[in-house]
Amino acid sequence: MKIGLAQMDISFGRPDENKKQVQKWVEKADEAGCDIVVFPELWTTGYDLTRISEIADEDAKDISGFLSELSSKYSIHIIGGSIAKKTEDGVSNTLLVAENSGNIIKEYDKLHLFKLMDEHHYLLPGKEDGLFTLMDTVMAGMICYDIRFPEWFRRHVVEGAKAVFVVAQWPAERISHWKTLLTARAIENQCFVIACNRTGSDPKNEFGGHSLIINPWGDIIAEGTLEEELITADIDLNEAAEVRKKIPIFQDRRPEFY
Numbered sequence: 001m002k003i004g005l006a007q008m009d010i011s012f013g014r015p016d017e018n019k020k021q022v023q024k025w026v027e028k029a030d031e032a033g034c035d036i037v038v039f040p041e042l043w044t045t046g047y048d049l050t051r052i053s054e055i056a057d058e059d060a061k062d063i064s065g066f067l068s069e070l071s072s073k074y075s076i077h078i079i080g081g082s083i084a085k086k087t088e089d090g091v092s093n094t095l096l097v098a099e100n101s102g103n104i105i106k107e108y109d110k111l112h113l114f115k116l117m118d119e120h121h122y123l124l125p126g127k128e129d130g131l132f133t134l135m136d137t138v139m140a141g142m143i144c145y146d147i148r149f150p151e152w153f154r155r156h157v158v159e160g161a162k163a164v165f166v167v168a169q170w171p172a173e174r175i176s177h178w179k180t181l182l183t184a185r186a187i188e189n190q191c192f193v194i195a196c197n198r199t200g201s202d203p204k205n206e207f208g209g210h211s212l213i214i215n216p217w218g219d220i221i222a223e224g225t226l227e228e229e230l231i232t233a234d235i236d237l238n239e240a241a242e243v244r245k246k247i248p249i250f251q252d253r254r255p256e257f258y
């Protein structure tokens with residue numbers, strides 16, 4: 001299975017411009033022969049939080065339609081990063097997954113809001129898990145700050161996830177945390193971690209790129225730079241079972257003690 005990470009810059013508060021860019025990245029991923037393409041967090045709006053309720057997508061209708069069309073046109077699965085989704089309760093930071101048939105098979109609202117970037121003032125936290133099934137395999141989606149909560153990540157793997165997608169806007173100043181946390185999550189959960197960060201900057205942050213594809217042994221098999229680029233790798237999902245056979249942590253866990 002070939003994965004492509006669309007490590008893109010994001011135009012601050014300009015959904016229409018960002019949609020044009022996303023279309024180009026899907027075309028690039030298709031030309032590169034990817035089966036799945038992954039986008040970063042809040043790619044429609046960026047962290048333009050003071051205007052978020054004006055520019056968020058009503059019930060995610062517009063972007064769901066947009067991703068649905070692209071995925072079926074190019075016959076590619078899209079882990080559609082996350083977008084600002086507006087409902088009558090407020091705005092959430094919502095990850096969308098479009099299957100290559102055009103069906104939207106998952107919406108996951110970011111569970112842990114990141115106070116350092118003011119999310120708690122403008123966004124609603126999620127209440128549901130990030131599990132979904134794609135290509136007959138259980139997978140999961142997480143959004144950025146979620147990776148600092150190993151118990152949340154573990155829950156998804158215990159429930160069957162063999163690959164966990166992470167979509168992010170992770171600042172450059174903490175990129176060492178990004179790499180270490182993602183590698184630890186792959187090693188301790190013996191799963192693929194497929195993480196797409198953005199590049200560029202907004203009025204408050206420089207973002208760190210360095211999108212990563214990490215195998216269940218914890219080896220980094222593809223890594224981005226600071227530039228905009230499509231990062232690709234071929235992965236074999238059976239590797240998770242091989243690593244789990246060698247060091248059977250899921251048999252050896254003693255959850256009755258923790």
Ligand SMILES: NC(=O)CCC(=O)C(=O)O
Pocket residue numbers: 041114117143144145146148168169170171174177
């Ligand atoms: N957008 C985010 O959730 C950023 C998380 C982050 O930067 C961190 O250090 O955690």
